[in-house]
Amino acid sequence: MDTKINMTFTKIQNRMITIILLCLLVSSSSEAAPQTQLAIPLEPTGEWLDKHPEYFSNPFYVAGNSYSGKVIPAIVQEISNGNGICCKPQIYLQGYLLGNPTTNVDHDRNSRIPLAHGMALISNELYESMKKSCRGNYFNTDPQNTECLKLVEDFNRSVSEIYEELILESNCDATSPDCYTYRYTLSEYCANKESVSRALRVKGTTARWERCNYNVQCNKNIKSSIPHIEGYRSLIFGYTKTYANKMTFATMKGGGHTLEYKPVESSILFERCFVITLNTQTKMEFWILKLLLPQFLLVLIQHADASSIIKYLPGFEGPLPFQLETGYIGVGEAEEDQMFYYFIKSERNPEEDPLLVWLTGGPGCSSFSGLVYENGPLAFKVEAYDGSIPTLVSTTYSWTKVANIIYLDQPVGTGFSYSRNPLADIPSDTGSAKRVDEFLRKWLDKHPEYFSNPFYVTGNSYSGKVIPAIVQEISNGNYICCEPQINLQGYVLGNPVTNFDIDNNTRIPFAHGMALISDELYESMKKRCGGNYFNVDPQNTECLELVKDYKKSVSRIYEELILQSNCDKTSPDCYTYWYSLSEYWANNESVRRALRVVKGTTGEWDRCNWNVQCNQDIKSSIPYHMNNSIKGYRSLILSGDHDMTIPFVGTQDWIRSLNFSIVEKWRPWMVNDQVAGYTKTYANKMTFATVKGGGHTLEYKPVESSILFERWISGQPL
Known part of the structure; x- marks a missing residue:
């Protein structure tokens, strides 16, 4: 069905069928404050119908949200009883709708703890300790249970800056x-x-x-509305589940305590589940909302060749407001591997600011992706491609504000990097570590002014496998033989691939915590699959069937940012459409001339070349993390907490396996008095931080990621 952003319940009502909504919008999230309990008698509704007899035959629903979840089921029962016993006019009662309803205060409050854990607001340690000490009762705690009371204080402190009605926001x-x-x-x-x-x-x-009006006097004599359920249809506000009692439960992905946070989706849900089915009697058990607006876009740019300073780029108006250099450096036997890079000087103090090398994942994704979509000073203007060169604009969140960055295309076959020997050995993870080390020492030979700058290896996604090995390679080279010495200080990883078994298997608890799969499916998978969901024994047919159910449930979700759904990448309305702009741009002949790309070395440029040959011989980078920690290198591991590709749950698991003590406990980190994520620091100089509402790469929260990086790189508390 075609939907528009300005759709409202009223428009649906006028167009299709009139539904009387008794809307009890008692919409406060705080049970602590006195709240209105409406024990509405039948007479007002009956009297209204007496005055409006033209609505006698219209299907009738009672609707509302928040505290009205206590009252509405009782109203439905009252109307039903009145219809059966005596009262006139008869009300054509069909069911009710409830949004984030208060039902049973104890149950509602206590479930905040597992929600906070699933949504990455509290640490694993705190959650497990609370479960053990509080035994599910977190808000009416026995005063003698001091351990639980202390843990509840820690919980309250951890979420104190979060706006409870929509945890993607902070209090203001x-x-x-x-x-x-x-x-x-x-x-x-x-x-x-x-x-x-x-x-x-x-x-x-x-x-x-x-x-x-929180001063309204009201005797809250309905302790639980659970008993007030009969055979009427109901919708309890994405994903949905339908029960035999005609009740439909649906989550609102990215939604908050009331409909205002997702009004378009709420309207579509209402129309599909109630208006359409009133006419067609269609059973609706599953629905997915089509996204209407793209995410905002970020872009970075990168290039550097010791001999090629670039002052102008096609698509960018005027001279570049930063210094860009592009070029190749040969590595390997007879320098047959020609590694292409973009180098951008720090806009602050390039002589003293840190020097970074940035590696995008894949393997096979060009670091230009990092430059224009994540943390560089350029971005593409998002507009439909008309055959001309896509437009580049400046960004405000670039890491080059405080650091010098080399964006490197590796391994060979990625971006503009190429091999002079087509019969050369297939690149590997461990081979890439050696090649990058060689590249960096040769680059510094040509740029001796950066010998003393603090050096960091940075990147995201699949580079999480390779970067810890590169750090170890550089460290060993510094110690054993190699010149020039690299002033290695540490590394930064975003949503890093670490160990595929951990990364993949933790998608299941992540999906459960984020309300993408049901409790029943999650518990069944835990029981039948034994924690192994992606390399299932072919004989374990029950687990295989459950995995199919899981995949079906998340099939429409965009894994890199679960707040979005999959869309047609060729459509300008799709939030990943901007990826194609980099390909239109990089395949333009004038762009290649400007970047000093060697003619004939690269055919069609792909942002991510998934055909790159690479022997993935590092099965787990955890041993490299351990070795680098022992040697005292700093590290920042950050996770967009809405990424299902590499869930923060798995990242926390492998960090915990290093068994280092905690120096700073889990706490929120703030941007402009808003919670931007949560962080924890370990004794091995490793800092873990989530980016609230973030996805698989920095592009989804570039401003927050930039602030996080700037604080960490300068040694400030997050």
Whole structure:
């Protein structure tokens, strides 16, 4: 069905079928404050229908959210009883809708702990300790259970800056127009205008109108609304599950406590699950929302050749506002492997600022991807390709604000890197470590002014396999023989591949924690698969069937950012469309001339060449991490917490396996008084940090990632 952003429940009502919604929008998330319990008698609804007899035969639903989850099931029961016993007019009751409903206060509150753990707001250690000490009761704790009380304090401290109604946001000053809840005050300004009162025919009954009057007196005599369930249809607000009692449960991916955070998706869900089925009686058990808007885009650019300083680039208006150099350096036997790089000087103090080499993953993805999509000073303007050179624009979040960066295409066959010997041995992970070490020493030979700059190896995704080995190779070379010496200080990894067994298998608990699969499927998979979900014994047919169910459930999710769904990459409306812009750009002849690409060495340029030959002979990089830690190198491991490709759950697992003590416990790190993620520091100089709402690469949260990097590289607390 074609949907538009301005769709509302009212438009659906007018177009298809009139549904009376008794909307009890008692929408506060805090049970601590007094909240309205509406024990609505039948008479007001009956009286309304008496005055509007044209709606007698319309299907009727009771709808609302938050605390109304206590009252609405009771209202449904009251109406049902009234219809059966005595009352006129009869109400054509069909069911009810509840959004994030309060049901049973103890259950609702206690489930905040596993939610916070699944959403990467609290650490594994805290979660396991709370489960053990509190035994599922976190908010009515026995005063004698001091251990649990202390852990609850730690929990409250960890989430204190999070806006509970939408954990992707942080608390802010509601009186500030910059705060996302400021709009609530606008309703009060409006409703308290005399002209508004006159227009609404309100006079003398209300002194001051408040969106939520927390002083309302109400006896909360419904302790749990669970008993109030009969045979009526219901929708409990993506993914959905339908039960035999005509109840449909649906999550709202990226949604918050009320519909306002996902109004378009909520409208589509309502239309599909209620309006359409009223006419067709279609059973709807599964639905996926089609994304309507692309994510914002980030871009970086990279190039450096000791002899080629680039001042202008096709697609960028005017001279470049930074110093770019591109070129090749030969490595290996007879320098047959020609490694292409982009070098960008720091915009702050290049003589003293750190020197980084950046490796994009794959294997086979050009580091130009890092330059224009993650942490560089250039980005593509997102617009439909018309045959001309895509437009480049400056960014504000580039790591080159504080560091010199070499963006390197490796292994051979990646980007513009090529081999002079087509019969050369197939590259490997361990071979790449040696080649990069050789490249760096030769590059420094040609750039001796950077000998003393602190040096870091950085990258993401598959480079998580290779970078720890490169660090070890450089360290060994410094110790044994090699010149020039490299002032190696540490490394930075984003959502790194480490061990495929760990990385892949932790997708299941991650998907469960992020509400992508059901409790039942998760528990069954744990029981039947024994933690091994991707190399399943062919004889274990039950596990294989469950894995199929899992894949079916997440098949429409974009794994690199689960807040998005898969889309057609050739469409300008798709958030990954900007990847194709780099290919249009790099395959333009004028661009290749500007970059000083050797003619005839590279055919069609691919951002990621998935046909690159590479022997993946490093099965796990954990031993390299251990060795580098022992030698005292700093490391920053960051994870976008909404990436299912390399889930933060698995990254935490292998970091924990290093068995280093914790120096700084799990805590939020902030940007402009907003929670940007969570961090923990270990005794081996390793810092782990999540980026809240982030995906597989830096491009999804470039500003926050840039601030995180700048603080860490300068030695400041995150």
